[in-house]
Amino acid sequence: MRTSSVADAELARRAASGDGGAFGALVDRHAPAVRRAARALLGNEHDADDAAQDGLLAAWRAIDRYDPARPFRPWLMRIVLNAARDLQRRGIVRRAEPISPAEAAPGMSPERETDRALIRDKVARALARLPERQRLAVTMFDAEGFAHAEIADALGIPEGTVRSDVFHARRALREALGSLLEETR
Amino acid sequence: MTSPFNSGPDEAVGRLLRDALEPAHHAAFVTRMAAAVRAEARETTWDILAGWARPGVAAAAAIALTLAMWLAQSRAPEGAVVTIADAVESSVPTLLLSGGADAGTDAVLAAMVGDR
Numbered sequence: 001m002r003t004s005s006v007a008d009a010e011l012a013r014r015a016a017s018g019d020g021g022a023f024g025a026l027v028d029r030h031a032p033a034v035r036r037a038a039r040a041l042l043g044n045e046h047d048a049d050d051a052a053q054d055g056l057l058a059a060w061r062a063i064d065r066y067d068p069a070r071p072f073r074p075w076l077m078r079i080v081l082n083a084a085r086d087l088q089r090r091g092i093v094r095r096a097e098p099i100s101p102a103e104a105a106p107g108m109s110p111e112r113e114t115d116r117a118l119i120r121d122k123v124a125r126a127l128a129r130l131p132e133r134q135r136l137a138v139t140m141f142d143a144e145g146f147a148h149a150e151i152a153d154a155l156g157i158p159e160g161t162v163r164s165d166v167f168h169a170r171r172a173l174r175e176a177l178g179s180l181l182e183e184t185r
Numbered sequence: 186m187t188s189p190f191n192s193g194p195d196e197a198v199g200r201l202l203r204d205a206l207e208p209a210h211h212a213a214f215v216t217r218m219a220a221a222v223r224a225e226a227r228e229t230t231w232d233i234l235a236g237w238a239r240p241g242v243a244a245a246a247a248i249a250l251t252l253a254m255w256l257a258q259s260r261a262p263e264g265a266v267v268t269i270a271d272a273v274e275s276s277v278p279t280l281l282l283s284g285g286a287d288a289g290t291d292a293v294l295a296a297m298v299g300d301r
Contacts, residue, residue, distance in 0.1 A: 020222050027218045035208035045208065053218060060222050116204075123205035139206065142199035163190040173198055184197040 008072035016064040023060055030073060031056070033144045034080040040139040041084045043128050051087045055080030073146065074154040081136070081154065119180060126176035130169050137162050138169035 006025070014022035034055065039048035059066075059079045066075055127135055136155060140146040141162075148166070152159040174181060208214065 018226075020219070020226060023222055024215065024219045028215050031214055031218070032208060032211060035214070036203065036206040039206045039208065040202075049208065049214065052214075053221060056218055057221055057225060060225060119201070120205040123201045127202065127205065138198065139202055142194045142196075143202035143206065145194060145199075160190075167190050170195055170198055173201075177201065180201065181197050184200055 009068035012063055012066050012072055013068060015060070016066070023063065026072070026076075027056055030076055033073070034077060036143060037077060037136060037139055038080055038084045040127060040135045041081060041132060042088060043124070047087060048084070051084035052080055054087070055083035058083060070153075071150060074150040077140070077146075077154040078156070122180065123177060126173055129176070130172055133157070133161075134165045134169035134172075137165035138173065141166045142170070 006022075008026065008029070011022045011026050015026065031052065035048055035052045038051040038055070039045055042048050042051060055076075056079075059076055062079065066072065127139075130138070133155065137151055140151045140154070141148070146154070148159050148162045151162045155162070
């Protein structure tokens, strides 16, 4: 059976019975979102990947404690964000680096690569100026499509606080990225 | 009027954020994770075996000691009390390791057949 059509809860059930392939399918499905969220928190791609790997391994160890009656994504996100915070607490995060044009868009013309790298850098800087909780809330809501309740579950805060964080973060981002946002619409 | 706190996702903000945070080399990351999970599974198996080995060694030592005491008791003169030290001293492994006069096939054979 193709794992792409299998629900998260079913893959998690198989993984809990020792099926590494099922867990691999979950990683393939959710790695982009958890890596982006870890990067929003830590501000550095390499640290984000270390945290995502630590968190995903922790999820593999704890998969038999996952409750299939609840959504899988917030459960996984909470574990990965805990791993990211742990990395941050231990003070081993690297300094945030500007994004290089080659990394930004391999295969593009040099001018477009430079433009795109500049845009990404500007967005990353605007995001970095937000308080940590707002950064995570707006990334999870606007970029990853999490519901307010799921974000509240993953971050361990009330849903009303998530709504307020998304609102304030978005307002700050609109102020910082006004013209860019207009071009994107 | 709809509250600004209840609005849906902002597509333009979402697109810019996804682009700025986009991780590179997804396939390589997934492959690395799969290897880490396999290594973790192997490690766990060895941990379980190691967990079993410790009580196993202790149980084997206890059985050997009991056997040695039983053998020493069966060889001792009527009414003599055999201590653990006597049992260890006269046990087959001790004789074999010490290379004493009694060591050799006779000792092993005696341990196997007892007083028969």
